[in-house]
Amino acid sequence: MHFVCHYICPMTVYAHIRAMADQNRKGLALLIDPDKFVPERHLPGLLHLQSEGLAHMVLVGGSLLTSDAFHICVAALKKHLSLPVVIFPGSPGQIDRSADALLLLSLISGRNADLLIGRHVEAAPALKQSRLELIPTGYLLVECGPLTTAAYMSQALPIPHNKPEVAAITALAGQMLGLRMMYLDGGSGAQKPVSPDMIAAVKKEVHCPVMVGGGLRTGSQIAQAYAAGADWAVIGTAFEDQPEAWAEALKMALTKN
Numbered sequence: 001m002h003f004v005c006h007y008i009c010p011m012t013v014y015a016h017i018r019a020m021a022d023q024n025r026k027g028l029a030l031l032i033d034p035d036k037f038v039p040e041r042h043l044p045g046l047l048h049l050q051s052e053g054l055a056h057m058v059l060v061g062g063s064l065l066t067s068d069a070f071h072i073c074v075a076a077l078k079k080h081l082s083l084p085v086v087i088f089p090g091s092p093g094q095i096d097r098s099a100d101a102l103l104l105l106s107l108i109s110g111r112n113a114d115l116l117i118g119r120h121v122e123a124a125p126a127l128k129q130s131r132l133e134l135i136p137t138g139y140l141l142v143e144c145g146p147l148t149t150a151a152y153m154s155q156a157l158p159i160p161h162n163k164p165e166v167a168a169i170t171a172l173a174g175q176m177l178g179l180r181m182m183y184l185d186g187g188s189g190a191q192k193p194v195s196p197d198m199i200a201a202v203k204k205e206v207h208c209p210v211m212v213g214g215g216l217r218t219g220s221q222i223a224q225a226y227a228a229g230a231d232w233a234v235i236g237t238a239f240e241d242q243p244e245a246w247a248e249a250l251k252m253a254l255t256k257n
Helices: 002-008 012-022 039-051 069-080 113-130 149-154 164-176 196-205 219-228 237-241 247-255
Strands: 027-032 057-060 085-087 101-107 133-141 181-185 210-213 232-235
Touching (some): 012 027, 012 232, 027 039, 027 237, 027 247, 039 237, 069 085, 101 113, 101 181, 133 164, 181 196, 196 210, 196 219, 219 232, 219 247
Parallel strands (some): 027 057, 027 232, 085 101, 181 210
């Protein structure tokens, strides 16, 4: 029990996530793929959203990284931003002690034991040494179009897009196991977002914060996710493609909720 209490209980980033959810303040996280991060292109957009109070967290990581850019990316974000920088790990090697926290993802929507506990066992010694704040998170992959990198790399069958009840009882089971947040994800490059019906069904069953990402490409889609019950929305590919175009869209989404 010493490991759990010492490394998971003092959750400053989680306290921020939880407080916003409890106060019905909607959060926006930007997911940065280190392989695609171009500082001179993406940092101005990040800084602008930060200064306008439209972004509340930066997630860093990816299902498949093909370069050594991970640590360089974390360092650049920590240097220039005051937002929490949280690792969204796609492998046990995506650990950087200079980050503020790490989402300890358990792929509860699949039946791949490696991603339920195996990778966690591999990463545990390095995580303990890093002293990162760990946020145990139930990760639910949702079918949102053609096969995504996340689904392919995880070898996990996504929850069907039209089966909100499956997502809801899966999230409920994850909460019963002690997971402190649920992340519904269509995957990078998803053609459509997680449905409002699924978000609402999950939110009805759990009392922990619900984060939703994948396929969110417009302010209207983000507003719909918030209205359905998402506490946090995540944009990745859409921000990478047009980092300068999101301020007005996010103002609209946040104003509606």
